[in-house]
Amino acid sequence: MFLKRYLLPRLFQYLVVIFVGTTIVFISTRLTPADPVQQTIQRITAQGGYMDPAAVEDFARTLRELYGLEGSVLQQYAGLWKRLLTANFGRSYTYFPTPVIQLIGTSLPWTLGLLSLSSILSWLAGTILGGLAGYAGQEKWAKWLESIVMIIRPIPYYIVALLALILFAYFLPIFPISGAFAVGKKVTLTWGFALSVAKHAFLPAASLVVGGIGVWFIQMKSMASNIVAEDYVMFGRAGGLSRGKLVLQYTIRNAMLPQITGLALALGQLLSGALVVEYVFSYPGVGMLLYQAITQGDYNLTMGITMLSIVVIATGVLIIDLIYPLFDPRVRYR
Amino acid sequence: MLNVLRDLLRHDGRFIFGFCMILGIVFLALLYFFCPYDLSIWNTVPRDRPPSARYLLGTNSQGQDVFWYATAAIRNSLLIGIVAASLSRVVAVLVALIAGYRGGRVDRVLMSVNDSFVVLPLLPVLVLVASMLKGKMGILGLGVILAIFGWAWDARLIRAQILSLREREFTKTAILSGMSSLRLVLGEHLPFVIPLIMATAINNMIFVIGTEIVLAVFGLSSLETPTLGTMIYWSVNYQAMLLGIWWWILTPVVICILLILSLYMLSVSISDFLDPRTRLQVIKAKG
Amino acid sequence: MPLLRVENLKAYYLMDIYGIKRAVRAVDGVSFQVEENSIFGIAGESGCGKTSLIKVLSATFTPPLTVQEGKVIYELGNGGTDILSLDGEHLRKLRWEFFSYVPQGSMNVLNPVRRVRNTFHDFVGAHRVGAPPDFLGDVTEHLGHLGLPPEVLASYPHQLSGGMRQRITLALATILKPRLILADEPTTALDVVVQRGVVQLLKRIQAEQKNTLILVTHDMAVQANLADRLAIMYAGKIVEEAPTAELFGNPLHPYTGYLIGSLPRIGDKAYKVSAPGAPPSLASLPGGCRFHPRCPHAMDVCRTEEPELSDMASGHKLACFLHGQARRG
Numbered sequence: 001m002f003l004k005r006y007l008l009p010r011l012f013q014y015l016v017v018i019f020v021g022t023t024i025v026f027i028s029t030r031l032t033p034a035d036p037v038q039q040t041i042q043r044i045t046a047q048g049g050y051m052d053p054a055a056v057e058d059f060a061r062t063l064r065e066l067y068g069l070e071g072s073v074l075q076q077y078a079g080l081w082k083r084l085l086t087a088n089f090g091r092s093y094t095y096f097p098t099p100v101i102q103l104i105g106t107s108l109p110w111t112l113g114l115l116s117l118s119s120i121l122s123w124l125a126g127t128i129l130g131g132l133a134g135y136a137g138q139e140k141w142a143k144w145l146e147s148i149v150m151i152i153r154p155i156p157y158y159i160v161a162l163l164a165l166i167l168f169a170y171f172l173p174i175f176p177i178s179g180a181f182a183v184g185k186k187v188t189l190t191w192g193f194a195l196s197v198a199k200h201a202f203l204p205a206a207s208l209v210v211g212g213i214g215v216w217f218i219q220m221k222s223m224a225s226n227i228v229a230e231d232y233v234m235f236g237r238a239g240g241l242s243r244g245k246l247v248l249q250y251t252i253r254n255a256m257l258p259q260i261t262g263l264a265l266a267l268g269q270l271l272s273g274a275l276v277v278e279y280v281f282s283y284p285g286v287g288m289l290l291y292q293a294i295t296q297g298d299y300n301l302t303m304g305i306t307m308l309s310i311v312v313i314a315t316g317v318l319i320i321d322l323i324y325p326l327f328d329p330r331v332r333y334r
Numbered sequence: 335m336l337n338v339l340r341d342l343l344r345h346d347g348r349f350i351f352g353f354c355m356i357l358g359i360v361f362l363a364l365l366y367f368f369c370p371y372d373l374s375i376w377n378t379v380p381r382d383r384p385p386s387a388r389y390l391l392g393t394n395s396q397g398q399d400v401f402w403y404a405t406a407a408i409r410n411s412l413l414i415g416i417v418a419a420s421l422s423r424v425v426a427v428l429v430a431l432i433a434g435y436r437g438g439r440v441d442r443v444l445m446s447v448n449d450s451f452v453v454l455p456l457l458p459v460l461v462l463v464a465s466m467l468k469g470k471m472g473i474l475g476l477g478v479i480l481a482i483f484g485w486a487w488d489a490r491l492i493r494a495q496i497l498s499l500r501e502r503e504f505t506k507t508a509i510l511s512g513m514s515s516l517r518l519v520l521g522e523h524l525p526f527v528i529p530l531i532m533a534t535a536i537n538n539m540i541f542v543i544g545t546e547i548v549l550a551v552f553g554l555s556s557l558e559t560p561t562l563g564t565m566i567y568w569s570v571n572y573q574a575m576l577l578g579i580w581w582w583i584l585t586p587v588v589i590c591i592l593l594i595l596s597l598y599m600l601s602v603s604i605s606d607f608l609d610p611r612t613r614l615q616v617i618k619a620k621g
Numbered sequence: 622m623p624l625l626r627v628e629n630l631k632a633y634y635l636m637d638i639y640g641i642k643r644a645v646r647a648v649d650g651v652s653f654q655v656e657e658n659s660i661f662g663i664a665g666e667s668g669c670g671k672t673s674l675i676k677v678l679s680a681t682f683t684p685p686l687t688v689q690e691g692k693v694i695y696e697l698g699n700g701g702t703d704i705l706s707l708d709g710e711h712l713r714k715l716r717w718e719f720f721s722y723v724p725q726g727s728m729n730v731l732n733p734v735r736r737v738r739n740t741f742h743d744f745v746g747a748h749r750v751g752a753p754p755d756f757l758g759d760v761t762e763h764l765g766h767l768g769l770p771p772e773v774l775a776s777y778p779h780q781l782s783g784g785m786r787q788r789i790t791l792a793l794a795t796i797l798k799p800r801l802i803l804a805d806e807p808t809t810a811l812d813v814v815v816q817r818g819v820v821q822l823l824k825r826i827q828a829e830q831k832n833t834l835i836l837v838t839h840d841m842a843v844q845a846n847l848a849d850r851l852a853i854m855y856a857g858k859i860v861e862e863a864p865t866a867e868l869f870g871n872p873l874h875p876y877t878g879y880l881i882g883s884l885p886r887i888g889d890k891a892y893k894v895s896a897p898g899a900p901p902s903l904a905s906l907p908g909g910c911r912f913h914p915r916c917p918h919a920m921d922v923c924r925t926e927e928p929e930l931s932d933m934a935s936g937h938k939l940a941c942f943l944h945g946q947a948r949r950g
Contacts (some may be wrong), residue, residue: 240716274455
């Protein structure tokens with residue numbers, strides 16, 4: 001019963017998201033007046049290489065196959081779906097003949113690690129602090145905290161990362177500003193390696209946390225302030241319940257429900273932020289890969305990253321949607 | 335409308351800050367009309383000079399006056415923001431109107447698609463599109479592209495507002511007394527919806543300005559046109575920090591922060607003013 | 622020995638929004654006493670200040686409602702303590718064991734994410750350290766008294782009906798057997814069958830536990846059924862107070878007359894007259910007696926001077942110039 005009422009619509013929406021995303025990607029790439037094949041050819045010729053017309057024709061055909069641009073529009077659309085479902089996005093132009101999926105495969109763990117770590121941290125910290133501040137209401141420290149957070153909140157991830165880079169590269173060189181682990185170190189499961197990874201991940205993760213915590217804090221504080229005015233909190237206070245219990249079980253426990261939904265909605269933006277931050281700190285995740293793809297005009301790679309991002313985010317949203325009933329009994333039971 | 339402005343100006347510090355700051359920034363943007371240099375030409379002034387009386391914010395490695403370049407950058411970034419925000423308002427309002435007033439299956443389908451847009455990671459998609467259009471865009475084109483992705487969240491908000499308006503008593507009374515739908519929507523509901531549209535427009539501008547910067551940094555914006563994003567791109571490209579030309583990179587960063595902060599303060603104070611619940615909290619605060 | 626003494630209590634809502642200051646005088650000089658082992662009723666229209674009064678009595682008021690002056694003295698066996706002067710921890714200890722509160726609209730007073738039995742744990746555990754050996758058994762028995770099945774304990778509030786939630790709230794309020802229960806509109810928003818059940822329940826609890834019940838409701842029928850002594854509140858002040866039978870039999874204040882006259886009686890075909898006009902806004906009160914704009918017997922003195930609540934015979938108090946004294950100064 002619950003399965004039918006809650007699970008099925010969520011699964012359906014999951015498929016809709018992937019469908020809409022794929023279609024948008026397809027439409028927007030077809031609508032642009034640019035032709036990736038022409039662009040690639042222009043790049044080569046612009047760099048001084050000369051190719052005779054026949055060779056160019058041949059090359060163009062190969063590229064079209066490589067890029068999945070052969071056939072009618074419908075065939076291309078179907079081709080895109082085929083690529084998505086078989087997880088085969090062809091070979092990368094830059095790293096030919098490495099398959100795109102392999103490239104993404106080596107970078108993805110770094111991005112996922114960074115993304116999940118910073119999302120959870122900023123969500124937790126923002127939610128808890130916001131809950132405490134919301135309960136405290138008009139106390140001085142709550143207002144001060146809110147003012148400070150309000151200033152940080154709208155600043156885009158890129159700017160935060162850039163400022164962090166400038167700060168730690170030129171003024172306080174205590175953290176490494178590029179790479180995922182020290183150059184030359186082997187990927188082993190030792191403390192030394194783990195420490196190196198942690199030190200290198202610190203700045204990117206910190207940038208993401210600082211850039212992201214504002215949203216959670218402000219939303220949670222507002223939500224908690226409203227919950228505090230609710231009848232059941234007032235009743236709990238009338239009953240002489242301890243402050244700790246009121247804050248945790250009565251206020252935060254209720255106010256965090258919309259936060260969980262909010263996390264699902266924000267995942268897409270968090271990923272975008274992670275990609276940018278990776279670029280700033282040369283962190284070897286999908287973000288760096290994307291940058292390389294852009295500069296090299298690697299159509300397949302860019303396409304592959306985009307499609308995969310859509311799937312990853314949609315899956316993340318589905319997971320959070322499935323976790324939500326654990327927290328809200330009103331959804332769990334009728 | 336004017337007394338709303340007066341109330342906000344008098345009592346909300348955030349609004350005062352945002353309002354003054356925006357005025358200042360717009361003033362700088364307008365100064366661009368007096369720019370004595372043609373910013374598409376390099377080496378009109380000596381390179382890499384620090385700020386001085388002659389060059390207010392110094393000069394960059396391309397031989398351009400940073401101050402005047404900045405005024406152009408502000409103007410263009412603001413333009414992109416306004417274009418994108420306006421376009422996406424149109425889409426958001428249309429979607430919200432249709433979904434909110436039609437209801438039923440149309441509503442469900444629209445919202446399902448809408449939610450997909452909310453959830454989708456926009457940066458990779460934007461990057462894909464922009465990389466194909468590299469360099470051929472111009473600011474208007476950028477504005478149009480950025481508009482395609484900013485409407486979904488706001489469409490939901492406006493739709494929620496419309497739904498609640500439909501349920502209100504005055505709506506039912508109006509319908510029962512035979513008011514035509516068009517008059518109802520335009521005459522009675524619109525005044526409630528417009529402030530929300532404005533608040534979301536400001537938020538959208540923040541998003542657009544930030545995204546333009548990210549695109550520029552990846553090299554995907556309109557690189558010959560001065561915008562806040564391209565300014566950062568060029569300064570990073572020329573290793574400005576490394577070479578100690580801090581005024582070139584910090585100018586756009588600081589301006590960006592101030593611009594976004596002031597827009598945010600405006601948006602927050604307006605929406606707090608509109609939201610009856612926060613008004614109540616303001617009451618409680620002073621009690 | 623009066624269990625509760627309220628002395629000249631004044632509590633206002635002070636608001637300052639975007640430059641406009643307002644003072645809503647919800648409780649404006651209220652004094653009364655409540656004896657042990659009795660039911661004290663407070664009646665009046667919506668907006669007369671009764672809920673604010675209860676909020677102050679139960680010390681659950683938050684800004685913008687602030688106490689301007691006055692005392693709320695509970696007899697704890699030490700000669701009386703003004704709870705308004707107590708600090709957080711002392712007050713918290715008193716709650717629920719000495720006095721409990723049943724708020725208006727008990728539909729939403731249960732934490733939606735907690736099962737009922739955990740809510741009971743919360744309320745009892747806040748005051749009794751260490752659960753007694755058969756805690757759940759005691760609670761089940763207590764619930765049974767109120768007509769609730771044991772399955773209720775494992776449920777979440779949203780799975781139960783409004784009436785059940787009301788009764789659970791009552792169960793929570795009485796489980797520690799407090800000396801004083803403050804009930805704010807316990808029967809409003811319930812259908813008449815459930816209303817009757819709640820009225821019987823309250824009567825029985827009071828009789829069994831021999832505690833004191835302060836019942837606030839505009840429903841005069843319920844007051845007639847339950848209250849031993851009844852006070853009528855209007856625009857932030859008490860205008861009449863007497864034993865219930867005396868009040869119904871011999872209402873002296875014109876407003877009381879209207880309230881009682883509005884009660885329907887089976888077979889009574891007389892035309893019902895309600896008090897003309899509407900109660901004044903507590904932010905801008907009329908001069909003189911607050912009821913004078915609506916009073917058919919208003920005299921000149923009523924427009925300029927406020928009558929004080931003073932004793933008439935047989936425990937009957939009245940604030941009205943119609944019956945002689947009650948002049949200021």
